[in-house]
Amino acid sequence: MTQTITVIRGDGIGPEIMDATLYVLDAMKLGLEYEFADAGLVALEKTGELLPAVTMDSIRKNRIALKSPLSTPVGGGFSSVNVELRKRFDLYANVRPAKSFPNTKSRFPSGVDIITVRENTEGAYSAEGQETAADGQSATSITRTTRKGSERIVRYAFDLAVKTGRKKVTVVHKANILKSTSGLFLKTAREVAALYPQIQCEEMIVDNACMQLVMRPEQFDVIVTTNLFGDIISDLCAGLIGGLGLIPGANIGNDAAIFEAVHGTAPDIAGQGKANPCALLLGASQMLDHLGMTDKALRVREAIVATLEARDSLTADLGGTGSTMDFGKAIASRV
Ligand code: ATP
Ligand code: MG
Numbered sequence: 001m002t003q004t005i006t007v008i009r010g011d012g013i014g015p016e017i018m019d020a021t022l023y024v025l026d027a028m029k030l031g032l033e034y035e036f037a038d039a040g041l042v043a044l045e046k047t048g049e050l051l052p053a054v055t056m057d058s059i060r061k062n063r064i065a066l067k068s069p070l071s072t073p074v075g076g077g078f079s080s081v082n083v084e085l086r087k088r089f090d091l092y093a094n095v096r097p098a099k100s101f102p103n104t105k106s107r108f109p110s111g112v113d114i115i116t117v118r119e120n121t122e123g124a125y126s127a128e129g130q131e132t133a134a135d136g137q138s139a140t141s142i143t144r145t146t147r148k149g150s151e152r153i154v155r156y157a158f159d160l161a162v163k164t165g166r167k168k169v170t171v172v173h174k175a176n177i178l179k180s181t182s183g184l185f186l187k188t189a190r191e192v193a194a195l196y197p198q199i200q201c202e203e204m205i206v207d208n209a210c211m212q213l214v215m216r217p218e219q220f221d222v223i224v225t226t227n228l229f230g231d232i233i234s235d236l237c238a239g240l241i242g243g244l245g246l247i248p249g250a251n252i253g254n255d256a257a258i259f260e261a262v263h264g265t266a267p268d269i270a271g272q273g274k275a276n277p278c279a280l281l282l283g284a285s286q287m288l289d290h291l292g293m294t295d296k297a298l299r300v301r302e303a304i305v306a307t308l309e310a311r312d313s314l315t316a317d318l319g320g321t322g323s324t325m326d327f328g329k330a331i332a333s334r335v
Helices: 014-027 041-047 053-062 081-088 147-163 181-193 206-215 227-240 278-290 294-310 324-332
Strands: 003-008 032-036 064-067 093-099 113-119 123-132 139-144 168-173 200-205 222-225 248-252 257-261
Touching (some): 003 014, 014 278, 014 324, 053 064, 064 278, 081 257, 123 227, 181 200, 222 227, 278 294
Parallel strands (some): 003 064, 113 222
Antiparallel strands (some): 248 257
8 A cells, every 4th residue: 555645845944854854754665645735834925825726635535644844924914934834734742753863063963852742733732812901010811721732642652662662751840839730630641551561751850850861861761851951951952962053843632743853944044055954855764664564664764874985975073074065975875
């Protein structure tokens, strides 16, 4: 059976890193069919819409999308196309692996291998009840946490731990102060954790978690947390391995999953063949995992590691002089 995926080439450096990524995937002969669809600035220019109905239909039908970064021009209708996609498909789990790579500028050259699972739809980012008083002297917003929202994200994290052979899940919270919201998240997490006796469950207050991550990152395995904490902690983890250039992100829901690079459109280097394609390629590797092609997913990762070790055709951000496609070809020759 061939698997069709929706491919969104995106804006800025998007098309360049997508070409290199698809070059590597093609070299593996995975039997994937690509259905190209537009979103973001490119779509706005062609169709007058940031998220055309055909694109939405394509993702709904294929349930899997590989997406380059998108830019959201002011006045396009929403604050962010990326956030809008997460909302429309209820992509509740944001999954970001941060794993050390050889020959990169990291303070922790080895030993970091952390997957952050961030709740993506509620909590402090539900954008409910945002209000600034008429006199400008106070502002309020609602943080809503639900049992359903907490349960599905914690379950996702534990299922991921089981599936990927991980040993421990750390539940990061602030239930000592945010007694209602973070309290409900922690209580629900404990109930879910009890269903997975084979996985060690640890609880950690978010401030301590930040300190521990910087001092002893090797003690973490899978982290699960609420929206705001997850946003901050996943960037902290990106910093541990040397920045956003090597971090993919998956946005997963029950009906669809979208795989991407964590970085943006990088307009400063767009169209110059300088962009590093690794983050998107690692997103494609997460996609292969999600599709059950675990061995293929691993081969992509190992080919990236081998190319970094050989310093073959690396892009400028990694200290090399290769172009985006040179780097892609060097990786493809090793898959
Ligand atoms: P956006 O508004 O789409 O987020 P941005 O201007 O914030 O775009 P980012 O993509 O977030 O840009 O990138 C920040 C910096 O990192 C830029 O200097 C950019 O050139 C660099 N950068 C981002 N992605 C890559 C990449 N894949 N390869 C090389 N450099 C990158
Ligand atoms: Mg940015």
